[in-house]
Every structure is written in C-alpha cells, then in structure tokens.
Amino acid sequence: MIDYNRFTLSNGLRVIHNYDPTTAMVAVNVLYNVGARDEDSEMTGLAHLFEHLMFGGSVNIPDFDAEIERAGGMNNAWTSNDFTNFYDVAPARNFETLLWLESDRMLGLAFSDKALEVQRNVVIEEFKQTHLNRPYGDLSHRLREMVYRQHPYGVPTIGKDPSHIEKVTQQDVRDFFFSHYAPNNAVLAISGNVSPDQVRRGVERWFDSIPCRDVAPRNYAPEPLPDGPRETEVRGHVPQTCVVVAYPMPGYGQPGYIECDLITDILASGRSSRFYRRLLLGSDLFTSADAVITGSEEPGMLMLKGNLADPSEEAARVAVERLMAEASQLCYQASRPDRLSYTLTEARPGGVTPYEVERAINRFASDFTFSSLSYLQRAQSLAMAEMHGEDINEIVPAYRRVTTAMIANTARRVLDPRHACVLIYRPTEQSGPTA
The missing domain is CATH 3.30.830.10 (Metalloenzyme, LuxS/M16 peptidase-like)
Known part of the structure; x- marks a missing residue:
C-alpha cells in the first residue's frame, strides 16, 4: 500500500x-x-x-x-x-x-x-x-x-x-x-x-502563480483496424533475419489491455515461458524470441518477435507461422478457467492454464511492488497513475482479477490473423533488392 x-x-x-x-x-x-x-x-x-x-x-x-x-x-x-x-x-x-x-x-x-x-x-x-x-x-x-x-x-x-x-x-x-x-x-x-x-x-x-494556458486539442482520427493481413520485407546491414508479427491491441485502461500485457508475459517472460521452452529450447530455428506490448495510451501493438539462425526465405516463413501458432494456442481456455488448482488433463491441449495466468500476475505484482520501494520510481508511478485518473493501489488488484477465460477471450479477439502485420527484416547479403 x-x-x-x-x-x-x-x-x-x-x-x-x-x-x-x-x-x-x-x-x-x-x-x-x-x-x-x-x-x-x-x-x-x-x-x-x-x-x-x-x-x-x-x-x-x-x-x-x-x-x-x-x-x-x-x-x-x-x-x-x-x-x-x-x-x-x-x-x-x-x-x-x-x-x-x-x-x-x-x-x-x-x-x-x-x-x-x-x-x-x-x-x-x-x-x-x-x-x-x-x-x-x-x-x-x-x-x-x-x-x-x-x-x-x-x-x-x-x-x-x-x-x-x-x-x-x-x-x-x-x-x-x-x-x-x-x-x-x-x-x-x-x-x-x-x-x-x-x-x-x-x-x-x-x-501557483504560473498561468494556465490553452492546450492544443488532438484532432486526429483513431486508427481503423487493418482490413486484411499486411506484410513488409526490408533489407539492411543486420546480422540475422528478424521477423515481427504485430497485432493491434487496446490502449491503456481499455478492456483487454491488462490481458494483452499478461499474454506477452505468458508467451515470453522468463525461462518457464512458452517461447523459451518451445521455440528456443525445443527448436533450432530461433536464436531469440520475445513478445511485448507498446503500452500506449491509445490502441497500440502486441508484438511477437524472433531472430533466426537460418537466413533463408523458407525459414522466415516458418518462423512467422510458428510465432503466430504459438500465440494462437492461448485462444483455448482451460475447462475450469477460474480454478487455480488443476491438473494438466483438465486443460485443452495448448490452451492457457490457470497456473500460467497466476504466474504472470505474480510476476507483475512482484515487479511493481519491488520497483515501488524506490522513492524515485514511486514518484514516477504516482504521476502516471494521477495522469490516468486511477488509484495506484488498485493497479495490482486489477491484474489479480484477470482469469484464464479473460485471457483466452482477449487472445481470440486480438491475435486475429486477419489483422496481423508482418515485418521480415533480412540482411543485405542475401540476394534481392534493398527496400
């Protein structure tokens, strides 16, 4: 507190x-x-x-x-x-x-x-x-x-x-x-x-003596969802082929934002995460794999990212498919989504489990609590909470209210292949024109 x-x-x-x-x-x-x-x-x-x-x-x-x-x-x-x-x-x-x-x-x-x-x-x-x-x-x-x-x-x-x-x-x-x-x-x-x-x-x-001012209004329109999947391929002086799959996601404070934050933790945070166990330890395709959100005020991006050991075009296509497939598994929810004690047989194969959700929430709560021990970080967190119009002491409880069903439903809505934006960044050494 x-x-x-x-x-x-x-x-x-x-x-x-x-x-x-x-x-x-x-x-x-x-x-x-x-x-x-x-x-x-x-x-x-x-x-x-x-x-x-x-x-x-x-x-x-x-x-x-x-x-x-x-x-x-x-x-x-x-x-x-x-x-x-x-x-x-x-x-x-x-x-x-x-x-x-x-x-x-x-x-x-x-x-x-x-x-x-x-x-x-x-x-x-x-x-x-x-x-x-x-x-x-x-x-x-x-x-x-x-x-x-x-x-x-x-x-x-x-x-x-x-x-x-x-x-x-x-x-x-x-x-x-x-x-x-x-x-x-x-x-x-x-x-x-x-x-x-x-x-x-x-x-x-x-x-108190500083006068208030007329603040310029924001007149731009919201970004519409992509009307179909998008893909861009570029080349540059980079050591490895990098693939990124970005999905539009809710902005801060909007329904689904917290779930997206937890989804990226379940996918890629720590050695028990799915990307680490299945894409890095269980495959020789990737040298690194990550999942992050932009954390923006207005609708942002949930990004899946991987650097490849094999620079071939075929490997890049397989990598994109693997990243998307691994993330899409979270769309399945456990048969008993609100139970924190479960057996593996109770969850659909590949579906998000209560254990994964609890682990991600505990990780967030731990990071937030320990960072708040610093008076400097506390000042920054208080400023942001005030800017958002929220009680800083309600941030962790809001994460604790998330269930496996909420994660699965958000994953189903956000990780939609129809809205996927794929970027493939290749080394210039490979044949082909430079973008």
Whole structure:
C-alpha cells in the first residue's frame, strides 16, 4: 500500500505526494501530457527535441544542470509518443531548489538560439546513432508505418526524418511550448522525506502563480483496424533475419489491455515461458524470441518477435507461422478457467492454464511492488497513475482479477490473423533488392 495525498492548484496543476521518512532524499517528477502524437506530420521529433531544450535554460535559470548539481542532485527525462517526463533527485533539505528549477522551466524557456542549435545537433546525432547507423535501428519506423496509416503513432518518438528537426525555428519552439507545457497539462509528483505541509507550502509558493494556458486539442482520427493481413520485407546491414508479427491491441485502461500485457508475459517472460521452452529450447530455428506490448495510451501493438539462425526465405516463413501458432494456442481456455488448482488433463491441449495466468500476475505484482520501494520510481508511478485518473493501489488488484477465460477471450479477439502485420527484416547479403 502506497500512502499519498493529492491536491490541485488554481491553475490546474495536479499534485500528488508520498511522504517517505525512511530516506534522506526527495524525488520531484513532472509529467506533461504531450508526446510525439501531438506533433505536426511535417515536423516530427519536436517533442523529443523539447525534452532536450528543457535543459537549455529557462527565464531565470540559464544553466539548469549547474543549479541541480549545486544542490547535490541529479536529473533526467524521457519522451514517448504519449508523454514527456522530467525527474529530479536531491537531498530533502534542498527540496525547494527542485521546485524552483521545475517551476521556472514550466513558466517559460529562455528560447535561446544557441540552445536550440546545440540541442538540434544533439538530437540529430542521436537519430543517426540509434536509428540510421545501428542494426535494426529503423525497424520501428518500418513497422509503425505499416501498422498505422492515419494515426500519429505511425512515426516513432525520435521522428520520421532528421530533416524535420533541421528546419525547426524559434517560432516553432515557442508555439509548441505555450500550447502544451502548461500547469493545466501536467502532474507534479513528489516522494521522499518532506511532509505534506512542506509540500503544499512549497508547491503553492513556486507553482501557483504560473498561468494556465490553452492546450492544443488532438484532432486526429483513431486508427481503423487493418482490413486484411499486411506484410513488409526490408533489407539492411543486420546480422540475422528478424521477423515481427504485430497485432493491434487496446490502449491503456481499455478492456483487454491488462490481458494483452499478461499474454506477452505468458508467451515470453522468463525461462518457464512458452517461447523459451518451445521455440528456443525445443527448436533450432530461433536464436531469440520475445513478445511485448507498446503500452500506449491509445490502441497500440502486441508484438511477437524472433531472430533466426537460418537466413533463408523458407525459414522466415516458418518462423512467422510458428510465432503466430504459438500465440494462437492461448485462444483455448482451460475447462475450469477460474480454478487455480488443476491438473494438466483438465486443460485443452495448448490452451492457457490457470497456473500460467497466476504466474504472470505474480510476476507483475512482484515487479511493481519491488520497483515501488524506490522513492524515485514511486514518484514516477504516482504521476502516471494521477495522469490516468486511477488509484495506484488498485493497479495490482486489477491484474489479480484477470482469469484464464479473460485471457483466452482477449487472445481470440486480438491475435486475429486477419489483422496481423508482418515485418521480415533480412540482411543485405542475401540476394534481392534493398527496400
């Protein structure tokens, strides 16, 4: 159980606080409801650029990092298609220094031409290193553009092309900042050795005077389900053939999301998972096999992925079939789906078993509980729960309510071969044209 209190400022900033007297530290986390899905299709990568620009100096603080280091702290950030998150850690006695820093960059950036040029070059170089010059680096670009034909999820967080970042102007930066980085579009989460009274006084002192802003609406349409199976084959400088099968799945908080998360654990998490036992130990076709979800706010992807030992076209086709067949077995449910004690003869061959569901739920509960021991992770989890409008203490119970019947029904609905999007990524050494 995580104890917390929450309040909202007059400008719309939501604040959630966990008091932890067992540490001498404090974590301050600011989660903004803006990500790559909020970008213009001709200026992608802007949200990620902003993650960097937010460290380039604000109205009253020209050097963010120097101030936080002077307070004995550290900071970092991340961007996704949905959100941008900033977090700071310092000794609790310097709590208000962190509030000062975060409030000043929420109030307004310095909009320095030098900072824009420096961070523009950093982001473009990161694009080259992680997506252009790395094996499989453009895999997410290829996969997303196949799965999403209309929705902005069709472009990864890094952006569609470095040229989009090259043309960003100072006016573009100002427009994006003032239409998204606002107190009424953010959650401030605090965890550490600061009392509720300290938090309220400090937050009101540093954040209450920041004006709320008009947040740009999201006007894009939802992505329709594929009207049939899709397939793309590409070539690149990669060591092995990689196959990915992606299925559209519900977004966070929608019916079936939790079941999809558990399905990927049943398939590929740990040495007792199906992929490990049947595809890796029981076959010489794969060198690795995995299953993951994108975990996005709007309908995302459940992905089955495998790297192949044999680069032949026949092996790739067999691999795709094996991945899909292994996953489709979960569509069968045990004859007594709500019993946690069972014998193997009670379950249909290949069907998901209560033991597998219980193991996946226990793994999630364990990971969630142990990660919450960290005051920094607790602050980030509290921020996300508040952004979702949920009680953080209800997350694990929601997973525990899932039954084998629910898993089987979701697998039957999501793992539909009519909606499968298959990407085959081959080494350039093989004969054939380069895509």
